[in-house]
Amino acid sequence: MAKLPIALIQTRTPASPGAAFAHVEPLIREAAAGGAKLILTPEATNFLIQDRAARDAVLETQERDEAVRKLRDLARELGVWLLIGSAIVRSGHDGDDRAANRSLLIDAGGAVVASYDKLHVYDVDLPTGERWRESAAIRPGDGAVVAQTPWGGLGLTICYDIRFPQLHRALARAGAMMIAVPAAFTVPTGEAHWETLLRARAIETGCYILAPAQAGAHEDGRRTWGRSTVVAPWGEVLAKLDHDAPGVLFAELDFEAVTRARTAVPQLTHDREFTPPS
Numbered sequence: 212m213a214k215l216p217i218a219l220i221q222t223r224t225p226a227s228p229g230a231a232f233a234h235v236e237p238l239i240r241e242a243a244a245g246g247a248k249l250i251l252t253p254e255a256t257n258f259l260i261q262d263r264a265a266r267d268a269v270l271e272t273q274e275r276d277e278a279v280r281k282l283r284d285l286a287r288e289l290g291v292w293l294l295i296g297s298a299i300v301r302s303g304h305d306g307d308d309r310a311a312n313r314s315l316l317i318d319a320g321g322a323v324v325a326s327y328d329k330l331h332v333y334d335v336d337l338p339t340g341e342r343w344r345e346s347a348a349i350r351p352g353d354g355a356v357v358a359q360t361p362w363g364g365l366g367l368t369i370c371y372d373i374r375f376p377q378l379h380r381a382l383a384r385a386g387a388m389m390i391a392v393p394a395a396f397t398v399p400t401g402e403a404h405w406e407t408l409l410r411a412r413a414i415e416t417g418c419y420i421l422a423p424a425q426a427g428a429h430e431d432g433r434r435t436w437g438r439s440t441v442v443a444p445w446g447e448v449l450a451k452l453d454h455d456a457p458g459v460l461f462a463e464l465d466f467e468a469v470t471r472a473r474t475a476v477p478q479l480t481h482d483r484e485f486t487p488p489s
């Protein structure tokens with residue numbers, strides 16, 4: 212099969228959907244002009260805000276969110292597939308006013324062809340004093356998704372999901388050849404864990420890992436790690452933005468590398484049932 216030219220977009224997303232679209236649009240145009248057929252953006256592409264009241268003031272449904280609508284039009288105009296790594300949108304669940312942290316896969320005609328709500332939410336107290344309670348504002352999803360693309364299965368995950376290897380294994384066993392890991396990693400955990408986690412998930416699954424990241428000092432005062440990365444199925448870093456500025460990262464995926472990795476080490480067929488430790 213022919214090789215697939217892709218691009219990861221690294222963003223420093225602002226705090227409103229209008230500004231967020233204006234920020235990401237030229238980067239996506241650059242990616243398409245460079246030949247990418249599949250373009251992936253980070254977690255929280257439609258706005259990045261910590262403050263709950265400020266977030267609620269701009270929160271919209273997936274259909275009404277300004278950035279999501281304009282990104283769908285842009286995918287159609289450019290004739291590319293676009294993974295909105297995530298958009299923060301109304302979850303649509305009665306009696307739960309929390310949002311969904313949702314990946315949306317847009318086809319080259321602008322249609323939403325797959326969506327995934329982040330499963331694992333980031334409730335963590337870091338040694339640096341940074342405190343995160345994502346569950347207060349985000350309703351976690353409850354299903355895993357392998358989206359079908361013209362090039363093969365694309366497993367959908369978001370950020371903190373990278374720490375749960377069983378999810379990735381399930382995606383690979385269900386046909387994923389690539390796994391998306393759109394992120395907004397914190398700086399201390401990015402420095403210590405980011406590349407190692409991405410490489411480990413690639414090695415364990417024999418999938419390409421595509422990890423577009425939020426980067427740098429955001430409007431709302433937070434800092435994210437950046438370092439958007441593509442890892443090949445054998446575990447080597449194929450491409451990386453080694454900084455925390457916005458940018459475009461190009462790579463070419465060769466799915467024969469998936470077959471080669473899985474033939475060399477057929478671990479996905481070697482899972483065993485076992486008695487749990489007591």
Ligand SMILES: O=C(O)CNC(=O)[C@H](CS)NC(=O)CCC(=O)C(=O)O
Nearest residue numbers: 255260333345370371395396397400
């Ligand atoms: O809330 C938003 O606007 C966007 N979402 C995030 O920033 C999320 C939840 S707070 N961040 C992570 O999952 C970081 C994970 C991480 O850093 C790790 O696993 O170490």
